[in-house]
Amino acid sequence: MRLDQGTEVIGEMATNTLGTTPERLRGRWLGLAALTISGLVLGLDITILVTALPTLSAKLNATTDQLQWMSAAYTLALAGFMLPAGVLGDRLGRKRMLLVGLATFGISSVIASQMTSANGLILMRVIMGASGAIVLPLMQSMLPSMFQPDERQRAIGLSGAGAFIGLPLGPLIAGWLLTHYDWGWIFLINAPVVVIAVIGVWFFVPESKDPAARRLDWIGAILEVAGVTGIVYGIIEEPILGWGDVQVYGPIAAGVVLLAAFALRQLRVRFPLIDLKLFRSARFTWATVAFTVVGFAMTGVLFILSPFLQIVQGNDAQGTGFRLIPLIAAMMVGAISTDWLAKRFGAKIMVAAGLLGTAVGMFILSQVGVDTGYEQVAIALAVIGVSIAFTMVPALDAILGSLPAGETGAGSALTRTLQNIGSSFGVAIMGSILNGAYKSQLSGQLTGLPSQVQSAAESSVAVAAALAHHLPGAAGAHLLQAAQDAYSHGMSEVMLVSAAMMLGGAVLMTLFLPARAPQASPASLGERGVIA
Template identity: 30%
Template structure:
């Protein structure tokens, strides 16, 4: 059965107004898509706009490498940990309502973050931002599932992916302009403005939809899941500073096991479990989900590392660093329209594998960077990484959500986002820790680099007269960065291998009954 035929049959099988799906095509569907994309931009920009501001935050708030990683990951971990519960909330209480409430939380916490007097304050604000983002994200995809039929859904997902990926790549440019003009608090002010605009558009344009079965929401289970994820990421971040067998790391791992155990117990005893484990018996769902999670480990951390290279090694200003990352956005924008057509022509498996291979090539190019490398190498690597993401994203999202029944669209999109966000959090933790540890190992002894010391910390203690030591610090960092980029490439190749092994040869993304 073709995608179009299955979509028409699905529409006939699920015509009930109670589900929130309209019979036939909604004449406002493309305007609704635009409103949803604005909401998506808010949560994506909220994360990526931060990267170019990290060196400034490091200087202004005296934050060390672990605190910088925590500033990024506090948002991502809470986001990932609450996504499944948030998906159930959107299914039960209404997708539009959940998105509006989540955006409201983002408005308030962005204002609080802009006023942060210290790194712990900023980390706390970012943590609560993750709650708001978790409420918004599942609703955006679920709204599209209930607005577009199967024939147009891949196109809608392609637009959704392109906007999200372009916002991810453009965030550093916007952040650079704002940091230069208003300092790092400006990145949170613009986020509050965008979130307020998105609230107005969603309220005026998007119809309400919900799950007819009204499944229960397990708050304790969601908290346990978030505890497990957050503690595991914290253990990775703390290891370079304190050692892998330190009380801090071992304590975090114990909390990880405790959270996982509590979540497992509640899942087994629940009349309506948070996660539909039956989805994990679906080879297509598992394969595509695992592939995108593995890829996200690399793609989610590349800007965290590269912005430090651009500003500390190459001496770029925040605006210049943001401009330097534009090729990533260009690759995504040019790759996404092609990626939207690839599943119908060569199958989802080949579309995903092709995109992942292109992304891996981009990471290999970035691994060639040295302190004296020209910008052309940076631009080429970023463009390839972005193009690969654009080629693969439409097929990945369509494949994952095509394995989920329409009434569980919120839960399905939440699981899809959870896998991706957990990959990003692990990427920032793992790759950030790799760079920190390797920098300590590669550094010239005269630099006196201690465990947990960043390149920014080292340079702040050197004067322009210490030219040889500055060059040595730059060399140690770029060697560390190259190791991290090769690991990113390895994860992209692993994702391609997973997709190749798990998806059927002629698979086409189609909704499941």
Template identity: 40%
Template sequence: MDTQKRDLPGYETRWWGMLFIGISLLVISLDNTILNVAIPSISRDLGATSSDLQWIVDAYVLVFAALLLTMGAISDRYGRKLWLQIGLALFGIGSLAAALSTSTNMLIASRAFLGIGAAVIMPSTLSLITASFPAHERPQAIALWAAVFGLGVGIGPVVGGLLLESYEWNAVFFVNLPVIAIALVGGQYFLYESRDAKAPKIDLPGVVLSITGLFALVYGIIHAGEAGWADQQTITAFAAAVVLLGAFAIWESRTPTPMLPLHFFRNFSFTGANTALALIMFSMFGSVFFMSQYLQTVKGYTALEAGIRIVPLALTMAFMAASSARITARIGTKYTVALGILIAAAGLFYMSQMYEVDSSYGEIVVGMIILSGGLGMAVSPATDSVMGSVPESKAGIGSAMNDTTRELGGAMGVAIFGTIMNNIYTDKVGQLSQQLSAMPQSMLEAVSDSIQAAHIVAGNPQVPDFARQLILDTANAAFVDGMTSAMLIGAIVMAVSSGLVLLLLPSKVQRPAAYETVPDLDGTAVPAASAAD
């Protein structure tokens, strides 16, 4: 066994390598939230419209999600360390271009380029862990991976707020450059190359169908959140996604060299865990999406003050993710994931019942801690289940599938919960048209557009004092009603997800050898031997 461990690429320096994998991951997780803090400054300096701002965010998500599967497969073939280093370099170039942007179009293009770099980096981080760590250490390494990602997402608003206290908005992109430099240098010395020695040629039809199909699907989800689910572009995008991804599935089932072997889905450690991750991200992104707006607009905190108040969420998630491997060792993957999701459901239910316009921070932080504790407990073992259920030679595509389901679930959650919240908000602020009939129609339409616009209208010196307070009270109450309704639905989805995990996910990770076949000497397919840990 010791000889087998030493034969793993990078085994001797695996924990040092883990440090620089974590730093590489931190770049992506920070970027997911640090930009949100800079959006108002970008709008002012570049004259960006609300549509421009949406595309600054969405361009990254679209490209990232569409390319993940392809980049994971390519990293298996050409080398995960090489591909990680290339991804970091691309992300650095994109960050520099974004920081130097002088127009919204340039910034949107730079964000799309950043999506390419992120899609190259993300699958390589998990696949390098799978290749470098023996099976008995892998759950703890993946737990640390999940902890770093959660920490980065949580501290992003704080870092962004601190930077904007002293610098311009482009500092949120410049800050990536020294971090990338450290990751590149450390990775070069402490990470070792690994690849699929028997990787087939690139599945070009699969690449084209997966990229176009996922792009159409994510675009449809994003557009539905903006224009509605019955909008013609939304319907067209979803129809194109069904055709393209259906063709992808048919092609992958028939080609001898598939990019994504469909037999992976026969292993419920793979299918059940991916389903759990998609539903977790659906509820988490859909619900937590409102927290920044709630703290800044309703509660009146600055971006930095709001970021600091979200730190307990990040720390709790990181702590529970790092601890989840020990819990899993005691009660198994199935029960750890199901229990974590159930705790998160309780957190969302608490938030849906307790959050009000005048809630104290003590009441707010309790909900965040319960939610993040459950999520941290569930995400890491679910991720380990996905990675443990695919052959190590296919770790890149396994990691990419894990990341793709997260992105799709999160995007769907933001779109659906955003629609629920917006419908409730619009309905409740609609009463102002009767109460303030003398107010210009353009102002009333702005109030109905968003809670931020409502606060801007209320701050207009031409608005009488009685109308100002009525607008603020109505808009704040409407937003909180919409937010808590979405959180209640998220709690229900989480509770149902916990039950699905108990039905679908095996108690222990089913290693891939039990689900694959190898040719016998006479050409007959026989079950492969179980893989030893």
């Protein structure tokens, strides 16, 4: 490159940085609305399947492990493909990649609505997760390029509110759709939302990229995806096959080896998928840990709570969705109020208090039984909703504020990857704890029933409830009561484990999360990405 050409490029970069081209950002709040809608549809699809699990079990003849995979496949693909998506966005253009991800997500959602088998639906959930992996980190990494530092936390709170609200809103929308339409509509509903998001991003979000972004480490990406998948697969299969089966310990061992190889590769390659230097920042490291812990607990809890409300306590799909409204409302209140609370108390106190509050809410849920009134559930959901917002919004701002110039795509992708790995492990581990406790509690309670009926009833509470309706009088009532009690026992164990994890997270944040961000150099304040 000639000197005059280099000067032109540097000059162009200087005139396109955040602080010097306000006319390019006049539509930034409309752009933020489009990004928020993008997050909403992704949040919806993490949990929209939860209310539909009993329906899918009947319509597609899905087993318990297939139901777990329907939930885990989406978050697993989100986690696995997010790191390469973040790097590609930094290199090729974040807006361009975001539009590709949204379009692919919409198309795969329509195809998913037409599936006639459980395995076919699992495959489409993988594609939806992979396309969502493009969207989620890039919508966050665009914010530093669109907003000044004094506006950034508000923008993060609003954009994050889309995904946060989508999580509890998913079961509510699914309940209404399942009551009035075929199950395929829980996926078709994505199409119009995606169209609105694409239009908004196209017109109001500026392109941004890092001309010096590192190359993509494809081998590292494969090692990471395969490693996480192996571990999650083994955990999901354990309640069915037991720890002594090679189909359980084999994939887990292989997954651990692959992830170790991935970590070693990141230390040696010239362009690592994960820049391990990011973890030199204690603020980045511990805020990311908080993100991961919350992802583990929230997704796992929603996976377990919805069947409890629907099958154990006898609510229909729409009623189950409405009973999750306290979680939605509390998350909205928490996301809105976090901005000024974080400015007053700081990220350290907010994140730790949020994790502690989440632990309290989960402990309350651990005391819920078959005949417990809804008031206790509503209180627990409200506490959890506010607390999760108190944790996630300040944590995300701390993460983005710790990233160097040109690393917002990859850094945000790394954070979201770990969060979704936590979500995948949440569904897998909590589902396994639940299934183990359910089978153990139900075993010996079904004497007098045919062995085939006993085996089927032990596979899931949904199957047990369906069988109970086909058994005569007292036998059916006994089976239903035993299955409901067993599920309630399993859910109590899961909530106690989750509460302990949240409490441990709160202690760690109190000890290790820095109270304030390190002072940034003046140059770094303006260079959060280049606007094309």
